[in-house]
Amino acid sequence: MPFYVYILKCADGSYYTGHTDDLDVRIAAHHQGLIPGYTRKRRPVQFVFAQDFPDRIDALERERQIKRWTRAKKEALIARDWPRLQHLARRTSARNRPNRSS
Numbered sequence: 237m238p239f240y241v242y243i244l245k246c247a248d249g250s251y252y253t254g255h256t257d258d259l260d261v262r263i264a265a266h267h268q269g270l271i272p273g274y275t276r277k278r279r280p281v282q283f284v285f286a287q288d289f290p291d292r293i294d295a296l297e298r299e300r301q302i303k304r305w306t307r308a309k310k311e312a313l314i315a316r317d318w319p320r321l322q323h324l325a326r327r328t329s330a331r332n333r334p335n336r337s338s
């Protein structure tokens with residue numbers, strides 16, 4: 237059974253990232269306000285992205301990765317703009333590299 241990472245755009249313009257093994261049921265639950273927490277107070281939500289994985293661990297790792305991303309990186313992923321996503325990833329890794337100048 238596949239697992240999914242998904243992104244919702246909330247009414248306030250923010251993004252919510254989660255994972256599930258039943259995408260249709262989970263998205264419906266978010267729409268109905270049945271999931272406590274972040275999205276309940278920010279409805280209506282709009283489903284904007286999903287990616288499937290062979291197991292829960294892989295989906296959870298991807299969810300955690302995406303949650304650390306900037307808004308720009310999330311929007312590049314949602315748009316499936318792979319060149320922009322790669323560019324933003326390089327910028328992030330360059331910023332996190334230790335400064336080796338003396």
